Amino acid sequence: MNYVVLGNDLTSWAIALGITAAVCIVLYTVNGVLVRRIGAFAAHTATHIDDMAVKILSKTSSLFIIVMGVYAGCQWLEMSAKSEALVRNLAVAALLLQVARWIDVGVRGWIDFYRKKRGATDVASTTSTAALTFVVRAALWLIIVLMILDNFGVNVTTLVASLGIGGIAVALAVQNILGDLFSSVSILLDKPFVVGDSITVDKLAGTVEYVGLKTTRIRSLNGEQIVFSNSDLLKSRIHNNKRMQTRRIVFAVGITYDVTEQQLRAIPDMLKEIVSSQEQVRFDRAHFKSYGPSSLDFEVVYTMLTADYGVFMDVQQAINMELFCRFAREKIDFAYPTQTIKLDNPDVLRGAAANEEFASDREPAVEAPTILRPNAQ
Structure with a gap:
C-alpha cells in the first residue's frame, strides 16, 4: 500500500x-x-x-x-x-x-x-577596547535581529520608527545613564587618562583601575576605591600626574633680622650653589623676596627634570640638610615667629616696677576694729 x-x-x-x-x-x-x-x-x-x-x-x-x-x-x-x-x-x-x-x-x-x-606598550587599549567591544557586538546583534524579522515579513521600517519614538521617551527617563555612556565614549576617543594613570580629581588622588560604560573607578592613595560617574568626572578638572614630565618647585627660607649685611648678601649665592649641586635639578632663581613680620624671606625656584615624586623628596631633603649645615657654619639663624616690644621711656617703667615690688614686701597695716553704735532716738 x-x-x-x-x-x-x-x-x-x-x-x-x-x-x-x-x-x-x-x-x-x-x-x-x-x-x-x-x-x-x-x-x-x-x-x-x-x-x-x-x-x-x-x-x-x-x-x-x-x-x-x-x-x-x-x-x-x-x-x-x-x-x-x-x-x-x-x-x-x-x-x-x-x-x-x-x-x-x-x-x-x-x-x-x-x-x-x-597592552604592554599602549595602556589606552584596555580603556578603548572595552567600550569598542560593547558597541560592535550590540550593533551586530541588532542588525541580525532586524534582518531575521524582515525575513519573516515584519515591517522593519515601522518597527524602527516605533523604536525611535519610544527611544526618545526612554532617553528622557535615563538621560543620566546616557550621559555617562556618551562620556565613556568621549573618554575612549579623547583619552584624557587610561587605566594605570595616576590622576587627581577635586583633591582626590589615585590610580585609574577601571573605565566602564557608566563609572570610572580609582584606587586612592589611602587604599579605598573611589567611584566617579563618567559625566561628573569629565566636568571636573583632571590632573594627570603620570603624564607629568618635570616638576617646578618653589620653597621659602626665613632668617632672623639680626643678620649682618655681609651675611644677607651672601645668602642668594649660597642657595644657588646648594640647589645647583643636586642631580636632575635645573636651578631657576633665588631672591631676597620680602620683609616678613619676624623674618627676612628668601624664595628659591628650581625645576626637577624627572616627575618621580620620590626623587624630588630626596633632592629637597638633601637641599634642606645642606642649607642647615651651611647656615650653622656661617652663624645665620633661621627665623621663627617672635615679637619685640620697644618702650619709649624704659626708666620710668623700671621705677614703677621697683615701687610695686617694694610695696609687696611691706607688712600689711592692721586696721582698727569698727564699733557699731545704735542711733539715738
Missing part, C-alpha cells in the same frame, strides 16, 4: 530523511576536518589569523547543521507555498544567527589579541 503523509508518500519521506542525514554528516565532517587541519597548521605558525579561524569554526552550532540538513531534505518533498516559505525562513534565520555567532567570536578574538599585543 502506498501511504501518503502530508502530501508525500513514504518513499519521498525516506529520500528526504536520507538527504537530511547525508547533508548533516557532510557538514559535520567538513567542519571537523577544517578545524583539525587548520589547528595543526596553526600550531606551527606565529600568526594569529589561523588560530582565529580555528576558534571561529569550532563555534559552528549543531542546530545550524541540522536545520541546513532539514532544509536540503525538504527540497525533495512536495510542500505548500506557505510551508515552503516557513522552512526557507527558518533556514535563513539559522544561517544569519550562525554568521552572527562567527562574527561575534571573531570580534572578541581580535580584541583579545589586540589587548595582549598592545
